[in-house]
Amino acid sequence: MEAQFIFQTMMRHRKNLVKILENTPEPALADIPEGFRNNIWWNISHILVVQQLLCYKLSGLPLNIPEDLVGMYSKGTFPGVLPDPAERAEVGRLLVDTVGKLEQDYNDGVFENYTAYKTSAGFVLSSIDEALQFNLYHEGLHLGTVLSLLKIVR
Template identity: 40%
Template sequence: MTDAALWTLDAVRKTRASLLDAVDGLPPEAWLVVPDGFSNNVLWNVGHVAVTAELLTYGLACLDLPAPPAAVAAFRKGTSPSDWSAPPDIGATRRLFLDGVDRLEADVRAGRFDGAPFRSYTTTPGVTLSGLPEALAFNVYHEGLHAGTVLALRKHVG
């Protein structure tokens, strides 16, 4: 694993912890509110960040996703809380969000991605990801977008 990849994973780990610190004081019901002008809630954004990181890394490397299929179905791109018959568990989503970076780093260090066929993918903003380094770098941008949304949501629901 390169120094840049290690730095990126550490930055993601720290920014995720910081984001959770910002919303942990919210009561559980506030995690589920979709304020006027928003299309999602805090829970969806936290889950979406965790699931998208796995889809951009494990998924594009054609590896099994560590996230449970129900989490992927609830939080992947194109979903929203209005799709849920019942909200996903907040605690399980928090764990997926926090533990995902450690699991990804361990799998990269163990060589799980070595030789994996990485499917090229062009993101919504037009950035083409051709390998794990690009996926990790783009993920930082993606998580920053959703961190901003979560902080804005917090002002409306907390």
């Protein structure tokens, strides 16, 4: 799969998520309907964190997001208190900015090393290219969850 297509698709997903963040009332962002384990806010923030972990951390590079987000939205975490509007705006900005940074870093060849990682879905990632492909799959799953949650909580 061509990396340029991955970045374009990721950016489109992320811009859709930013619109959802901007246009969804706070109670709806926080609501966890019966049958779900998390909310819209958690899913969106989780997407941001996982991309950074899969691409940067496993490449031995510093993350481009605040460390506290990792602790709150990594795999195995659960929704907490909704952030204030400034934090929501920061996550919205980071959703877009981190895609541009990832693309630039990829094109600049900064991902020289990669620590193999087996995902909870059973995929073994052994390169940045595999991480990019899996990340797109992961983001699509969570975007689908966000869209399902939107139908229920609105």
